[in-house]
Amino acid sequence: MLKNYRVMLMYNCFADVQLCLFAYAVQYSIKIVDNLILASLEGPGRYFNFDGQCIVNSLFALSLSVVITSLPANYYYRYSCLKHNRPLTGKRLFLLYFGAYIAALPVTIGATISFHEDGKSRPGFNYAMLWYDVKPIPTLMIIDYRQPITKFYITYTFLTYGISYGIAIFFAVKTVTIIDKEQENYSSKTLQLHKQLSRAMFFQAALPMFVSVGPSTIIIIQMVFEINWDVLTSVMFNLYSSIPVLNSICTMIVIRPFREEIMQKILGRTYTQSVRTSSDPQGTGNETQ
Structure with a gap:
């Protein structure tokens, strides 16, 4: 059954790697x-000029948003697999995940325009005076919440995230309904795999709430109410980078066949033999379900 979801899992691996990079x-x-919001890049992106850093920032915003806008695509993909008993292919598959982008x-x-233009909103102002007491002053990326385009961009971001979660929940409910109706036709192994996949997709949806939407909300609250929590702000921003790591770990832990496939690729025959031994201590040759 897991092969029906191979494309979905591969796409999510790609999205996670993209965000991680x-x-x-x-x-x-x-x-x-x-x-x-004053930001400086401490990673390899700091070696680019100002325009290059704006592009890197916008690509990070894209990769982070794609992780969340892909949630409804993933839930629809699974719903379609169950309803039609086959995975999406061709044009429908392309449109589904292209829609997430x-x-x-x-x-x-919005991120590109804001980072590139918001620093010009106060001609002649020295933003370095607002930065930490460090020398030399790094290239600063500025987001000014008072700028109309920035307000629109931030509002759109939160609306998009909210709608993505709403659509994902809608198809999650429809999927559970199908499984409940058809569970008598499923083998115990298939039901177990459905439960594992449901848990993995739940974690995939829940993680951004804590390490993406949550931190973003805290940052916006600080901007609107002019609160300055320097250390907390840096922690909130860098929490974003934990999404791909936690997504991958949760998927491997929860979905047993997926975990076994990965471990077999890494450890080879040694892992395969250990799995068979632990599942069949009497040497009958029966493999795990």
């Missing part, structure tokens, strides 16, 4: 003061 590239230092594209464009 750009999170490594940025590695923010952050300060929030006077309705401004299209939904995240305005976030990318």
Whole structure:
């Protein structure tokens, strides 16, 4: 049964790796003061010029948003597999996951414009005075919450995240309904795998709430109410980079066949023999379900 979800799992691995790479590239230092987000890159992205750093920032925003906008695509993919008893293919599959990128594209464009233009909103102002007491002053990325385009971009981001979760929940409920109706036709092994996949997708949906949407909300609260929590802000931003790691770990822990496939690729025959031995201590040759 797991082969029906191979494309979905591969896509999510790609999205996680994409986020991991750009999170490594940025590695923010952050300060929030006077309705401004001031950020500098501490990762390899700091070696680019200002325009290059704006592009790296926007690609990080894209990769983070895609993780969340992919949630409804994943839940619809699973719902379609169960309803039609076959995975999505061809044009429908392409449109489904391409749609996740299209939904995240305005976030990318908004981030690019904000980082590139918001620093010009106060001509002649020395933003370095608001930064930490370090020498030399790094290239600073500025987001000014008072700018209309920035307000629109932030509002769109939160609406997109909320709608993504709403659609994901809708298809999750429909999926559970199908499983309940058809469970008599499933083998115990198939039911067990459905439960494992449900748990993995739940963790995939829940993780961004704690390490993406949650931190973003805290950051916006600081901007709107002019609260300055320097250390907490940096921690919140860098929590984003934990999403791909935690997603992968949860998927491997929860979905047993997926875990066994990965471990077999890494450890080879040694792992295969240990699995058979632990599942069949009497030497009958029966493999785990």
